[in-house]
Amino acid sequence: MDPIASLLAFFIAAGLLTVTPGVDTALVLRTAAVEGPRRAVAAGAGIILGLFIWGALTAVGLTALLAVSKTAYLVLQIAGVGYLLFLGGRLLRAAFWGGSPAVEGAAAPSTGSTATWFMRGLMTNLLNPKVGVFYVSFLPQFMPAGADTLAWSLLLAGVHGLQTVAWFAALIAATRPLGRWLKRPAVVRWLDGVTGGLLVAFGVGLAMQRRAL
DSSP states (O other): OOHHHHHHHHHHHHHHHHTSOOHHHHHHHHIIIIIOHHHHHHHHHHHHHHHHHHHHHHHHTSTHHHHHOHHHHHHHHHHHHHHHHHHHHHHHHHHHHOOOGGGSOTTOOOSSOHHHHHHHHHHHHHTOHHHHHHHHHHGGGGOOTTOOHHHHHHHHHHHHHHHHHHHHHHHHHHHSTTHHHHTSHHHHHHHHHHHHHHHHHHHHHHHHOOOOO
């Protein structure tokens, strides 16, 4: 494919994948609803930085290791499972047994700094080996012949990042009109329970995934 056709094809394919529900979407949506837009933006920025890092690693061939090495994939898989279960478990505990400041009252302060939420977004993305395998198997299909691998990988990651920005912005904006309702204790508990359950489910699914090499 020529460069324009490659970019167009990637834009469509990556756009469909961006709006597919997953860990990143669940994290940003819950953060926007309960913690507020500033922390949701921070979490989203961490996720987007993670996409650029995966794009750069793909360009230099490091993520190819995940596709061919069972040990490398297993190490990242264990770390990712542990992190997802940790985040999901904390939300489930807050949902069923309390302990979240946001649950104790509508006017309660949000928990954690923007830097904390940025790191949560970044680590959630980087510790997901599926993202690495996706990038190393997906990006090369849209690289024109003779293109600079690093530059093109970062360009495609940038396109994906911009789509993710637009998607996260839409999610955050959708929560604004419902801001006061979403901060009610019962609603916060429900959101924590749903999001925590999703994160635990993603973690269990990742743990059960087996790769034949």
